[in-house]
Amino acid sequence: MRSDYSENKKNRVGLRYAINGLKYAFKNEINIRIHFLIALLVLIAGFVLTISVLEWVLLLLMIGFVITAELLNTAVETMLDYLAPQWHPMAGSIKDLTAGAVLVTSIVAFIIGLIIFLPKIVELVFN
Numbered sequence: 001m002r003s004d005y006s007e008n009k010k011n012r013v014g015l016r017y018a019i020n021g022l023k024y025a026f027k028n029e030i031n032i033r034i035h036f037l038i039a040l041l042v043l044i045a046g047f048v049l050t051i052s053v054l055e056w057v058l059l060l061l062m063i064g065f066v067i068t069a070e071l072l073n074t075a076v077e078t079m080l081d082y083l084a085p086q087w088h089p090m091a092g093s094i095k096d097l098t099a100g101a102v103l104v105t106s107i108v109a110f111i112i113g114l115i116i117f118l119p120k121i122v123e124l125v126f127n
């Protein structure tokens with residue numbers, strides 16, 4: 001006998017649920033909106049400053065890493081708020097750990113951005 005859940009699972013379109021997840025994060029998490037805005041600005045800078053194919057690959061990888069880390073951070077925060085809403089040092093540490101993952105990827109992305117864009121900006125300004 002099939003349950004309602006398995007029937008629903010059989011008929012579902014996975015992509016739609018993934019997009020719902022993105023919409024949820026976008027609506028509820030300001031950091032995700034900030035990351036998307038920075039990604040957009042970086043992409044525009046990439047076009048304006050005509051970066052190389054390798055530089056595009058690095059930029060896109062880092063944008064993907066940062067946004068994925070932020071989505072996972074949001075998922076962990078949402079899960080803890082639902083399953084363990086009470087204040088507990090362990091819950092705090094778990095949230096701090098995933099926030100740390102976002103910080104590490106963001107710092108690496110920032111450094112890579114500097115390595116790619118700084119020489120081009122310096123050249124543009126001083127030539």
Ligand SMILES: Nc1ncnc2c1ncn2[C@@H]1O[C@H](COP(=O)(O)OP(=O)(O)OP(=O)(O)O)[C@@H](O)[C@H]1O
Pocket residue numbers: 029031073077084085086087088089090091092093095096099
């Ligand atoms: N249930 C809890 N128990 C203990 N500490 C908590 C708890 N919830 C949050 N904290 C502490 O507060 C911090 C912020 O948690 P919150 O859920 O408000 O995330 P946030 O401000 O949305 O974080 P982010 O900026 O990463 O999205 C956590 O990193 C943690 O240190």
